[in-house]
Amino acid sequence: MKKGIVAGFIACLLMGMFSNASLGAEKVLMMATTTSTDNTGLLDYLAPAFTKATSIDLRWTAVGTGKALKMGENCDVDVLLVHAPAAEKKFVDAGFGTKRRELMYNDFVIIGPASDPAGIKGLPIGKAMTGIQKSKALFVSRGDNSGTNKKEILLWKNAGMAVPDKDLWYIQTGQGMLATIQIAEQRKGYTMTDRGTYIKYSHNSGGKPALKVIVEGDPILLNQYSAIAINTGNCPKAKFDLAMAFSDWMAGSEAQQMIKDFRLLGQQLFTPNAK
Amino acid sequence: MDYIFTGFIQAFQLLFSGDEQTYSAIFVTVRVTSYSMAVSLLTGIPLGFMLGHFEFKGKRSLRLLVDTALALPTVFIGLVVYAFLSNRGPLGHMGLLFTLPGIAIGQTILALPIVTALTAAAVEGMDRHLRTTLVSLGADRRQLLLSSLWEVRFSITAAALTAFGRVMTEVGISMMVGGNIKWHTRTITTAIALETNKGLFGMGIALGLVLLMIAFAVNLSVALVNKR
Numbered sequence: 001m002k003k004g005i006v007a008g009f010i011a012c013l014l015m016g017m018f019s020n021a022s023l024g025a026e027k028v029l030m031m032a033t034t035t036s037t038d039n040t041g042l043l044d045y046l047a048p049a050f051t052k053a054t055s056i057d058l059r060w061t062a063v064g065t066g067k068a069l070k071m072g073e074n075c076d077v078d079v080l081l082v083h084a085p086a087a088e089k090k091f092v093d094a095g096f097g098t099k100r101r102e103l104m105y106n107d108f109v110i111i112g113p114a115s116d117p118a119g120i121k122g123l124p125i126g127k128a129m130t131g132i133q134k135s136k137a138l139f140v141s142r143g144d145n146s147g148t149n150k151k152e153i154l155l156w157k158n159a160g161m162a163v164p165d166k167d168l169w170y171i172q173t174g175q176g177m178l179a180t181i182q183i184a185e186q187r188k189g190y191t192m193t194d195r196g197t198y199i200k201y202s203h204n205s206g207g208k209p210a211l212k213v214i215v216e217g218d219p220i221l222l223n224q225y226s227a228i229a230i231n232t233g234n235c236p237k238a239k240f241d242l243a244m245a246f247s248d249w250m251a252g253s254e255a256q257q258m259i260k261d262f263r264l265l266g267q268q269l270f271t272p273n274a275k
Numbered sequence: 276m277d278y279i280f281t282g283f284i285q286a287f288q289l290l291f292s293g294d295e296q297t298y299s300a301i302f303v304t305v306r307v308t309s310y311s312m313a314v315s316l317l318t319g320i321p322l323g324f325m326l327g328h329f330e331f332k333g334k335r336s337l338r339l340l341v342d343t344a345l346a347l348p349t350v351f352i353g354l355v356v357y358a359f360l361s362n363r364g365p366l367g368h369m370g371l372l373f374t375l376p377g378i379a380i381g382q383t384i385l386a387l388p389i390v391t392a393l394t395a396a397a398v399e400g401m402d403r404h405l406r407t408t409l410v411s412l413g414a415d416r417r418q419l420l421l422s423s424l425w426e427v428r429f430s431i432t433a434a435a436l437t438a439f440g441r442v443m444t445e446v447g448i449s450m451m452v453g454g455n456i457k458w459h460t461r462t463i464t465t466a467i468a469l470e471t472n473k474g475l476f477g478m479g480i481a482l483g484l485v486l487l488m489i490a491f492a493v494n495l496s497v498a499l500v501n502k503r
Binding site for chain 2: 035044061062075076176179181182201
């Protein structure tokens with residue numbers, strides 16, 4: 001009987017190796033991306049069309065922009081889809097990436113309980129940030145070096161404040177955007193999110209989100225997404241051709257129109273802007 | 276609170292409607308668990324047996340080492356395996372990052388100490404009189420070895436099931452080494468982590484129940500085999 005079990009295991013093992021070998025023959029493009037493009041369902045929606053157009057199998061791992069850039073630097077992926085322009089430019093200047101191309105944008109919003117405990121509704125972003133700090137209203141931060149987190153840190157700095165860290169009213173989750181919104185909802189706090197993820201959260205809450213948009217509209221809140229191919233100078237084995245095929249396809253009219261048509265609750269999540 | 280109840284209903288719906296994503300995660304989980312369990316059992320049982328059966332120098336230190344490895348945290352294993360398999364790491368050229376064999380390496384590191392330590396403990400704890408009885412009945416070394424192994428078969432099964440339980444339910448290694456890639460390295464546990472991240476608790480609970488059902492099926496079949 002034991003022999004049978006062992007034989008079964010070995011059979012499974014061989015089967016697995018065999019099927020893995022056959023997978024290797026396909027054109028596989030490995031991408032690291034931010035949680036917002038994955039959590040909203042945008043990539044699930046675009047990937048089949050991309051594969052159909054180019055017969056490239058797109059595989060992605062959804063991490064914060066900080067980690068995505070690190071994966072690119074370590075040559076673990078071939079292409080990035082990220083949203084932290086300042087960090088991206090450094091990444092390209094350092095020779096890790098090349099051919100950065102802007103593809104789409106949405107905007108960041110400050111969301112919070114409808115009761116607005118800090119009284120910041122509709123204020124300019126700088127005053128809103130100081131308002132949160134002065135009233136010590138709870139603020140939930142990603143705290144994970146993601147694109148969203150980088151922008152939030154910039155907002156504190158621009159408002160002339162030290163970036164909060166150990167303050168009792170400041171919670172750093174270290175988790176993805178939707179998880180962070182969930183924590184803000186449970187703790188009745190404010191948080192900053194990209195609009196796409198906010199719409200997804202509203203959709204998940206059956207169109208009746210507990211947290212509302214409190215501050216929006218400042219130009220600094222623009223959230224630009226870009227594709228970056230990994231530089232073969234740094235990573236000789238990176239699949240540059242496939243990365244460019246992805247970048248070109250995303251910037252093409254079919255994908256740009258698809259991004260425009262991607263809606264939840266009747267609202268557009270991302271605005272295409274490839275040049 | 277209704278998501279707890281909906282989770283239960285959803286679990287059955289996912290299983291019986293043949294939901295493609297759920298079955299992909301189940302298949303990935305079963306496959307990767309089979310790899311790591313096969314390697315852990317094939318190496319862990321002989322290792323554990325030697326560790327329990329024979330007397331040799333440094334045996335106690337080795338036991339201590341194996342017992343300490345029982346407490347290895349999965350996120351730490353995940354991090355170390357990631358560092359080794361990354362293209363910047365020493366084993367990067369093998370291209371195992373974000374693959375099932377990559378996850379299986381990490382899971383084997385998790386399961387091997389369990390199988391080894393529990394097998395060794397079972398062999399050590401075996402009735403001492405058995406050996407004397409067997410020798411007095413004229414058993415040679417080979418017969419002694421085989422009958423000892425046969426005597427602890429239930430303990431070894433228990434060791435295998437314990438290791439299986441840890442391997443199938445771990446999330447740290449699968450997440451870090453596998454990358455939670457849809458259709459490829461998304462296991463049931465990383466899918467639960469993702470759904471919880473998305474705030475879809477019902478779906479997460481449903482997947483958790485699916486995992487429990489698989490564990491139940493495996494344990495049930497082992498129990499039936501042991502009974503025969």
